[in-house]
Amino acid sequence: MQPKSNIVHLPVYQPGKPVEDVKRELGLEEVIKLASNENPFGYSEQAKAAIINELGQISTYPDGASFELTAAVAQKFGVETNQIIFGTGSSDIILMLARTYLAPGDETIMADETFSQYKHNCEIENARIIEVPLKDGKHDLPAMLARITDRTKLVWVCNPNNPTGTIVNEEELTAFLDQVPKDVLVVLDEAYCEFVKEPGFPDGIQLLKKYRNLIVLRTFSKIYGLASVRIGYGIGHADVIQYMNQIREPFNTTRLGQVAAKASLSDEDFVAFCREQNRAGIEYFYSQFDRLGLNYFPAHGNFVMVDAKIPSGDVFQALLRKGVIVRPRWTYYPTHIRVSVGTPDQNEKFIAAFEQVLQEAAVRG
Numbered sequence: 001m002q003p004k005s006n007i008v009h010l011p012v013y014q015p016g017k018p019v020e021d022v023k024r025e026l027g028l029e030e031v032i033k034l035a036s037n038e039n040p041f042g043y044s045e046q047a048k049a050a051i052i053n054e055l056g057q058i059s060t061y062p063d064g065a066s067f068e069l070t071a072a073v074a075q076k077f078g079v080e081t082n083q084i085i086f087g088t089g090s091s092d093i094i095l096m097l098a099r100t101y102l103a104p105g106d107e108t109i110m111a112d113e114t115f116s117q118y119k120h121n122c123e124i125e126n127a128r129i130i131e132v133p134l135k136d137g138k139h140d141l142p143a144m145l146a147r148i149t150d151r152t153k154l155v156w157v158c159n160p161n162n163p164t165g166t167i168v169n170e171e172e173l174t175a176f177l178d179q180v181p182k183d184v185l186v187v188l189d190e191a192y193c194e195f196v197k198e199p200g201f202p203d204g205i206q207l208l209k210k211y212r213n214l215i216v217l218r219t220f221s222k223i224y225g226l227a228s229v230r231i232g233y234g235i236g237h238a239d240v241i242q243y244m245n246q247i248r249e250p251f252n253t254t255r256l257g258q259v260a261a262k263a264s265l266s267d268e269d270f271v272a273f274c275r276e277q278n279r280a281g282i283e284y285f286y287s288q289f290d291r292l293g294l295n296y297f298p299a300h301g302n303f304v305m306v307d308a309k310i311p312s313g314d315v316f317q318a319l320l321r322k323g324v325i326v327r328p329r330w331t332y333y334p335t336h337i338r339v340s341v342g343t344p345d346q347n348e349k350f351i352a353a354f355e356q357v358l359q360e361a362a363v364r365g
C-alpha cells in the first residue's frame with residue numbers, strides 16, 4: 001500500500017517536549033516548559049466554572065455549528081455570525097483553508113520561517129509552496145507581493161510571527177492588501193494578537209470591512225490559556241466561511257471547548273492581567289539578554305527568539321539537563337532558541353540555567 005506520494009516525506013509534527021517525558025528520561029523532579037507558547041497563568045476562573053457546569057453533558061455530541069459561541073464572538077467583534085468558523089484549534093482552520101482552496105499545482109506564498117503548519121497542510125494538498133525570506137526576522141510583504149502569479153491562491157501572514165515574534169504594522173499591511181489581487185485569499189494569523197501592546201499594530205478584524213479577500217485566524221490556546229480543549233476560529237467573508245463549512249468535520253469542536261471559550265471571552269480582566277504579566281516577562285528577558293550580550297528579535301507575542309551564538313540543538317540539550325525546555329533548531333536561525341514567557345519564577349530559573357549553559361560552552365571553547 002502506498003500513500004499519496006506528496007506526503008511520504010512529511011515529518012510528524014514535533015511539539016515542545018512534554019514535561020513528563022523530560023522528568024522520566026532525566027530523572028528530574030522539577031522541569032519548566034517554555035517551549036509551546038502556552039499561558040503560564042492558566043485560564044479564566046469563569047471558563048473553569050463553565051467547564052464544570054458542562055461535564056454532565058459530555059456523552060452527547062456538541063453543537064457542530066457552535067451556535068452560542070458564534071453569537072458571542074459576533075457580538076464581541078461586531079461581525080455577522082456567517083463570517084465565523086470554529087476549529088479544533090486554529091490549526092484546524094489552517095487545515096480547512098488548505099483543503100478548501102488548494103488543488104495540486106496551485107501556488108501559495110508564506111515566509112520562510114513561520115508557523116510550520118501552513119507549509120505542512122499546503123504540502124498535503126500538493127500545492128507549490130513559495131517561501132519568501134524574512135527580512136530582519138519580519139515578513140517582507142513587498143517581496144511576498146512580487147511572488148504572486150495567476151496561480152497563487154493563498155498568502156499566509158503570521159502577525160506576530162511565530163517564531164520570531166516580529167510584527168508588520170497597519171501601514172505595511174494595508175499597503176500590501178491594497179495590491180493583492182482580489183481573487184487571492186490572504187490568511188492573517190493573529191494567534192498572539194492579544195499580547196501586542198505596540199501602537200500601530202493592525203486589528204485584522206477591522207480590516208475585514210475593506211478587504212473581502214482576507215481571513216483572520218485567532219485562537220483560545222494562547223492568552224486565554226485553553227490549549228488543551230482545542231478551540232480556535234477564523235473570521236472572514238461569508239462566502240469563504242461557507243465553503244470552509246462545506247468541508248469542515250461535523251464535530252470539530254468540543255462541548256468543553258465551546259463553553260470555556262464563551263466564558264473566557266467575557267473575562268477581560270484575566271486577559272489584561274496576562275498581557276501585563278507577559279510584557280513584564282519580555283522586558284525582564286530583554287534586560288537579561290542585554291546583560292549577557294545576546295541579540296534578540298523584538299518580541300510582540302508571548303515568546304522571544306534569542307541568538308545564543310552556539311548551535312541551538314546543543315543549548316536545548318544542555319538546558320534540558322537543567323530542567324528547562326525551550327524550542328531549538330530553526331531552519332534559518334541555527335543558533336537561535338525560542339523561549340516562551342513563563343511566570344516570574346520560571347523566567348528567572350530559565351535565565352540562571354541559560355547563563356550557566358553559555359558559560360559552560362565558553363569554557364569548552
Ligand SMILES: Cc1ncc(COP(=O)(O)O)c(C=O)c1O
Pocket residue numbers: 036037088089090091092115158161162189191218219220221227230231232
Ligand atoms: C502562529 C500560530 N498559529 C496557530 C497556532 C495554532 O494554535 P491552536 O491550534 O492551538 O489554536 C499556533 C500554535 O502554536 C501558532 O503559533
